[in-house]
Amino acid sequence: MFDWLIVGAGFAGSVLAERIASQRHESVLLIDRRNHIGGNAYDCYDEAGILVHRYGPHIFHTNARSIIDYLSQFTEWRPYEHRVLSSVDGKLLPIPINLDTINRLYDLELTPEQLEEFFASRRETVEEVRTAEDVVVSTVGRELYEKFFRGYTRKQWGVDPAQLSKSVTARVPTRTNRDDRYFGDTFQNMPAGGYTRMFQRMLDNPRIKIMLQTDYREIRDKIPFQRMIYTGPIDEYFDWSLGRLPYRSLRFEHATLDCEQFQPVAVVNYPQTENYTRITEYKHLTGQQSPKTSLTYEFPTDIGDPYYPVPRAENEALYKRYEALAAACSDVWFVGRLATYRYYNMDQVVGQALATFARIQQSLPATGTV
Ligand code: FAD
Ligand code: UDP
Secondary structure: OEEEEEEOOOHHHHHHHHHHHHHHOOOEEEEOOOOOOOHHHOEEEOOOOOEEEOOOOOOOEEOOHHHHHHHOOOOOEEEOOOEEEEEEOOEEEEEOOOHHHHHHHHOOOOOHHHHHHHHHHHOOOOOOOOEHHHHHHOOOOHHHHHHHHHHHHHHHHOOOHHHOEOOOHHHOOOOOOOOOEOOOOOEEEEEOOOHHHHHHHHOOOOOEEEEOOOOHHHHOOOOOEEEEEEOOOHHHHOOOOOOOOOEEEEEEEEEEEOOOOOOOOOEEEOOOOOOOOEEEEOHHHHOOOOOOEEEEEEEEEOOOOOOEEOOOHHHHHHHHHHHHHHHOOOOEEEOOOOOOOOOOOHHHHHHHHHHHHHHHHHHOOOOOOO
């Protein structure tokens, strides 16, 4: 009999397994249907010996001291500030849109003050900013929206930005200075030995047993446990009884080239051309030296593993109905990007898992022995 069954060995499940085993001294069976731990943050060495991310580029960034302190128990960090270029009108331009983006796109020499005026003259008045389109046209105007956002978003999500909630494009800021970093957070670093190494250290506890290639459905009636944490898709947990929640998927094409460097930065976005959204070159993220280089192309699709909840009002409404079912399940906690249907970054999932642990501590006396 395990004290806890934890379904999913990504950030949500692994943080909770670590906390429960180390702080409550209770036994945990951690399962994942994949053949590895780490969830979507999993990284590994490919045939060329290059550290790659199997599920696309994962860059760690946060403003939360408590999350940095927590994860720093399991990894050292390598400084890395993410910079992205966007292939627009035949040029590679910095995204988020900033002073250099506009000056290089239009061959101008605007100052930050002049760029403010430039945006002011182009932005559209939107009564209530509701959609992913509204956010961009009300900030930089329609032309830049069409060039940098519309095509990318249609590829990525399979619907027009006008049908997605504002939170999607609000993730990408607009700047009038020359700051070309993708994220504005105070802490931007990569785990020095990679994500998988960090997860291994987190889960290195005799109270945690790990079973891979094991689906919850196969074992739920066979293995006894007291309580459960579930981090898979919430609609699947309830056998899709209220209908399917849409999750967007990606098909990853990995390639290794016989050259030292393929592109000038880790990620290049393709909002206007190609069927893929972006190309990632991992050596920029890790600082690894090699005469070869490895890349990942991302092709968005509806079929395949669930990666992204799709932020739209109607999906949120359906999620709320599942959330009500979840609230009625005693001794089951739903945590993470798939189980709470939130477009969360890694640090937010760690924060959510730590907050869940605090609630567990408040509501349940620990039963384990030191
Ligand atoms: P997951 O990592 O999805 O883990 C859930 C696990 O549960 C999976 O391993 C799955 O196999 C398992 N599972 C599900 N159902 C079952 C079942 N029935 N039985 C057994 N196992 C099951 N965040 C950032 O902060 N920075 C980034 O740069 C970044 N880039 C990203 C790029 C891509 C392409 C994607 C898809 C996401 C990115 N993210 C990024 C987000 C990040 O991946 C997530 O925030 C984080 O991994 C979510 O952790 P999780 O534990 O909630 O879910
Ligand atoms: N986006 C875009 N063009 C870009 C970058 C982002 O249209 O060059 C939009 C797109 O809808 C994307 C969203 O902004 O899904 C959020 O971007 P982010 O880079 O945060 O996506 P993620 O890394 O989570 O896939």
